[in-house]
Amino acid sequence: MRRNKIVSPGVTSIQRWLKSMMYLPGFVTEYNSQLTLMSKVMTEQEKKYVVLIDEMSIKTCLEYNKSLDFIEGYEDLGHLGRSEKSAKLVLVVTIHGLYNKWKLPFAYFISSTGVTGDQMANIARNSIVKLCEIEFSPSIITCDQGTSNRKMFSLLGGTPENPYTVINSKKIFLMYDIPHLMKSVRNNLLIGNIIILTNEREKKICFNDFRNPVTSGLYKLFDVPSSTVSSTSIL
Structure with missing residues (x-):
């Protein structure tokens, strides 16, 4: 001030x-x-x-x-x-x-x-x-x-x-409040996957999806160690 x-x-x-x-x-x-x-x-x-x-x-x-x-x-x-x-x-x-x-x-x-x-x-x-x-x-x-x-x-x-x-x-x-909802989504992705069922097939979303070159900035933003990510990307 x-x-x-x-x-x-x-x-x-x-x-x-x-x-x-x-x-x-x-x-x-x-x-x-x-x-x-x-x-x-x-x-x-x-x-x-x-x-x-x-x-x-x-x-x-x-x-x-x-x-x-x-x-x-x-x-x-x-x-x-x-x-x-x-x-x-x-x-x-x-x-x-x-x-x-x-x-x-x-x-x-x-x-x-x-x-x-x-x-x-x-x-x-x-x-x-x-x-x-x-x-x-x-x-x-x-x-x-x-x-x-x-x-x-x-x-x-x-x-x-x-x-x-x-x-x-x-x-x-x-x-x-929205910030805590976003943190909850992040935490859920760290410990498990989100399964989306469609008429065509089953889709799986996990934190690895944010590790591509386009969205890697999000991964760095949350400062998540790579050892915590073990699930696969979208099928």
Whole structure:
């Protein structure tokens, strides 16, 4: 940022700004107030949004919050409860405009071993309900293909034939994010072949198909050692 001559605020300034809002795990009431004001000046198309759910590792740290008289760093799932375990993961719920370029954090939850599929389904439902109350229009829930995420989609009623759920009378599509779908295809090709049955013959697709001179760049891109590729090319 400095090389691009972008002047960013100092650490003290950022800390002072953060103190103006009370941030605690779960659904932040102040966010709803700000989103309500935001929705009043938005068109119906601008209100259509995507819910992004992602979980990532964080550093284990216990810290006393003087202004809130509160010890931060323990497992805290907001309305789902708090425990004495040290938190190692954070689940963030973000909303992103479907047609317009806006993105905002909506809620976060910190856990010791990860949020379960049941808890995640509860969080997704509550997120949609709260956003509908302030007149935002949900369209899609998206996440990666983690075990808990797959269970969440199952609990929400999503199937390959009907990849959607209905919450608060709204039809919402359930979708895995594209980069993880591409990685899954790659991984499946590494450990096995894809069989395509046609009227004429059976076709087999494997990772060796990407090793010809035209597409060798894809093979290098994934940095896959040749020892892992043992299947044959298209028959």
